Amino acid sequence: MATKSKKGEAKSSYADEPINKSLSKDDKIELLRQMVRVRRFEQTALTEFQNSKMGGFLHLYIGQESVSCGTISILGKHDHIITAYRCHSHALNVGMSMNECMAELFGKRTGCSKGKGGSMHFFAPDKNYWGGHGIVAGQTPLGTGLAYGVKYLGQKGSCLCFLGDGAVNQGAFHESLNLAQLWELPVIYIIENNGYSMGTSQARSSAHPIGGLALRAEGYNMAWDQINGVDLYEVRAKTKLALDRAHNESKPTLLEIFTYRHKGHSIADANADKYRTKEEIQRYMREHDPVTNFKETLINEGIIEEDNYKEIAKAAGEEAEAAAKFADESPYPDPSEMTDDIYWEVDNNTEAGRTGRHFFH
Amino acid sequence: MARLIEYREALREGLDEELAHDDKVVIIGEEVAQYNGAYKVTEGLWKKWGDKRVVDAPISEAGFIGMGIGASMLGVRPVMELMFFSFAYVAFDQMMNNAATCRYMSGGLINVPIVVRGPANGGTNVGATHSHTPENIFANMPGLKVVSPSNAYDAKGLIKTAIRDNVPVYFMESTVLYGQKWEVPENSELPGGELLIPLGKADIKRTGSDISLIGHGRAVITCLEAAERLAAEHNISAEVVDLRSIRPLDEETILDSVRKTGRAIYVEENKPFCGVGAQIASMIQERVFDYLDAPVLRITSIDSPAIYSPPIEKHQLPTADGVIAKVLSIC
Numbered sequence: 001m002a003t004k005s006k007k008g009e010a011k012s013s014y015a016d017e018p019i020n021k022s023l024s025k026d027d028k029i030e031l032l033r034q035m036v037r038v039r040r041f042e043q044t045a046l047t048e049f050q051n052s053k054m055g056g057f058l059h060l061y062i063g064q065e066s067v068s069c070g071t072i073s074i075l076g077k078h079d080h081i082i083t084a085y086r087c088h089s090h091a092l093n094v095g096m097s098m099n100e101c102m103a104e105l106f107g108k109r110t111g112c113s114k115g116k117g118g119s120m121h122f123f124a125p126d127k128n129y130w131g132g133h134g135i136v137a138g139q140t141p142l143g144t145g146l147a148y149g150v151k152y153l154g155q156k157g158s159c160l161c162f163l164g165d166g167a168v169n170q171g172a173f174h175e176s177l178n179l180a181q182l183w184e185l186p187v188i189y190i191i192e193n194n195g196y197s198m199g200t201s202q203a204r205s206s207a208h209p210i211g212g213l214a215l216r217a218e219g220y221n222m223a224w225d226q227i228n229g230v231d232l233y234e235v236r237a238k239t240k241l242a243l244d245r246a247h248n249e250s251k252p253t254l255l256e257i258f259t260y261r262h263k264g265h266s267i268a269d270a271n272a273d274k275y276r277t278k279e280e281i282q283r284y285m286r287e288h289d290p291v292t293n294f295k296e297t298l299i300n301e302g303i304i305e306e307d308n309y310k311e312i313a314k315a316a317g318e319e320a321e322a323a324a325k326f327a328d329e330s331p332y333p334d335p336s337e338m339t340d341d342i343y344w345e346v347d348n349n350t351e352a353g354r355t356g357r358h359f360f361h
Numbered sequence: 362m363a364r365l366i367e368y369r370e371a372l373r374e375g376l377d378e379e380l381a382h383d384d385k386v387v388i389i390g391e392e393v394a395q396y397n398g399a400y401k402v403t404e405g406l407w408k409k410w411g412d413k414r415v416v417d418a419p420i421s422e423a424g425f426i427g428m429g430i431g432a433s434m435l436g437v438r439p440v441m442e443l444m445f446f447s448f449a450y451v452a453f454d455q456m457m458n459n460a461a462t463c464r465y466m467s468g469g470l471i472n473v474p475i476v477v478r479g480p481a482n483g484g485t486n487v488g489a490t491h492s493h494t495p496e497n498i499f500a501n502m503p504g505l506k507v508v509s510p511s512n513a514y515d516a517k518g519l520i521k522t523a524i525r526d527n528v529p530v531y532f533m534e535s536t537v538l539y540g541q542k543w544e545v546p547e548n549s550e551l552p553g554g555e556l557l558i559p560l561g562k563a564d565i566k567r568t569g570s571d572i573s574l575i576g577h578g579r580a581v582i583t584c585l586e587a588a589e590r591l592a593a594e595h596n597i598s599a600e601v602v603d604l605r606s607i608r609p610l611d612e613e614t615i616l617d618s619v620r621k622t623g624r625a626i627y628v629e630e631n632k633p634f635c636g637v638g639a640q641i642a643s644m645i646q647e648r649v650f651d652y653l654d655a656p657v658l659r660i661t662s663i664d665s666p667a668i669y670s671p672p673i674e675k676h677q678l679p680t681a682d683g684v685i686a687k688v689l690s691i692c
Contacts, residue, residue: 080435082431111468112468113466113467113468113470114468114469115468116465116466116467116468117466117467117468118466121466121467123463123466123467123468123470123471124470125434125467125470125471126470130431130434130471131463131466131467132466133459134458135454135458138427138454138455138458138459139459140427141423141424141425141426141427141428141430141431141455141459142427142428142430142431142434142455142459143431144424144427144428144431145427145428145429145430145431145432145433145434145435146431146432146434146435147431148428148431148432148437149431149432149433149434149435149436149437150435152387152413152432152437153435153436153437159431171423172423172424172427172454172455175421175423175424175425175427176424176427176428178419178421178424179418179419179421179424179425179428182419339503340469341464341465341467341468341469342464342465342503342504343504343506343528344464344469344472344527344528345526345527345528347469351559352522352526352559352560352561355559355560355561355562355609355611356559356560356561356562356606356608356609356610356611356612357561357609357610357611357612358503358561358608358609359503360610360640
């Protein structure tokens with residue numbers, strides 16, 4: 001599965017690919033900073049969850065940072081993003097602020113969805129980010145539709161449609177693959193394969209060709225690839241090939257990126273270290289951590305030193321702490337706002353919005 | 362002589378006019394293009410508008426309805442045909458979880474200007490799986506609009522408005538009505554040059570003074586037949602109120618009618634439990650209780666899955682005879 005990267009030995013065979021070779025020193029530091037910010041955000045969210053500052057679920061991205069950071073880092077103006085409920089990293093990577101994201105977790109009016117969405121439902125359409133969706137694989141037809149929209153509008157763009165390895169057995173996903181290939185839609189399905197659909201391992205949940213889940217694309221005559229998610233350079237280089245296929249040929253790709261979540265399926269996952277051995281979890285944290293890996297890479301390249309990393313981590317931690325303070329001090333939505341943001345015509349007080357009764361409480 | 366056209370032709374005119382009105386409008390569904398529509402609603406539109414605007418989808422309701430919802434978030438205006446509205450159940454997650462809630466969960470940042478249309482009726486001997494009437498189920502969900510036209514004129518005016526609306530509109534038609542004709546004026550005869558009927562505006566299809574027969578969809582036609590016979594045979598003057606749109610709901614027109622007549626029966630082809638009539642009956646007793654001279658009654662489908670047996674299915678749905686009997690029980 002993941003390539004082993006011992007301390008001081010990190011070397012990616014994808015470092016010299018054009019998409020990576022073109023990166024400046026500052027670009028590379030920024031990529032590291034993006035991943036560290038996600039990790040610190042998630043760690044702070046966990047602390048605040050334990051402080052009873054939020055309700056519901058909290059699905060943390062810790063361990064998977066390179067996937068969203070690497071893929072999103074190569075996108076352009078007409079490239080869109082949609083994902084499932086483990087959605088905080090994608091939000092930060094498209095440029096949403098920690099404040100609006102943390103405030104959403106706290107259920108505050110200053111949240112990105114005004115406290116109406118919660119942890120699983122972050123959105124920023126102005127940044128081409130379409131959520132944040134709670135139903136496993138429910139977002140895959142939507143991602144297909146975003147690509148349909150891009151093509152219909154005559155734009156050179158794409159949609160990155162993220163899903164977990166637990167989503168690959170939903171019918172909606174298979175219907176999406178068929179439509180995407182049939183109609184040549186510029187969509188890239190990205191399976192973030194962390195090995196477990198909640199508490200059920202891939203071996204216990206999915207029948208697939210020996211090579212892996214991505215090979216299911218063969219059944220739809222769709223291009224596919226597999227990526228070691230620990231290696232940020234590899235994520236960027238291989239995603240670029242799929243992006244070029246979407247942009248230049250208007251054709252879909254199924255990518256399978258191998259990754260690992262350090263925490264449970266969600267905070268409510270009481271068995272996070274029962275369906276996986278402690279040894280397995282510790283081995284991934286020790287040897288296959290994408291943040292550590294990229295930090296070591298940049299040290300080896302002579303771009304940063306350990307102290308620079310500590311500064312980056314410290315700043316990210318402070319940003320997350322400040323976001324938690326912002327969220328804590330923000331107001332909750334007023335109960336009267338509960339029926340806002342449902343009917344466009346009502347919100348905008350148009351004649352249609354004033355015609356007939358829309359709410360029945 | 363006013364022009365008479367079929368319900369399906371009226372829908373087709375509405376679709377055709379909206380394809381011309383906005384190049385973001387695209388029709389997608391099973392057999393809508395080259396086959397000309399399973400019920401010929403879209404006949405000729407593919408030939409006129411081509412592959413980009415009228416699209417044949419594979420049998421894949423969850424996939425293509427969800428795809429339409431995603432495309433609508435970018436500003437495309439898909440008009441999705443379900444060959445039968447019963448197939449909405451295959452796409453239920455997309456229609457309820459995604460179309461209905463994306464605007465809300467994004468704090469109003471996302472719009473889903475999609476129309477899902479198709480026949481939602483029993484009475485054609487196709488068994489339970491193809492005879493569902495889910496208007497109450499979808500009208501239960503805030504974020505959705507539900508429309509059910511009873512005739513060709515309303516079908517044309519409402520489909521055009523639905524396509525221009527910025528939230529998901531689920532538009533429920535009737536295969537029994539598709540081939541029936543009503544007066545629908547040419548656009549040149551209309552003051553604004555086109556037929557647009559607002560959602561949330563009920564219509565008095567027949568005025569009367571003794572009882573209000575209220576309904577939606579084909580049940581309105583049943584009510585009109587009953588009303589004619591009540592007048593001729595029993596000297597009872599029934600008013601017929603057509604909701605046209607179930608959500609948003611025109612409460613005032615219903616309440617004004619009941620204030621005038623003092624009696625009300627809701628007639629629908631839907632099932633009784635938590636049906637549209639249950640909502641209306643509750644509203645009437647709450648708002649105009651003092652005007653009532655009799656309990657508010659409901660006439661619905663017999664409470665079983667749609668039966669196949671052709672002569673028996675006739676008895677499952679409301680009939681004019683059934684409406685008359687119910688009226689006579691309280692008049």
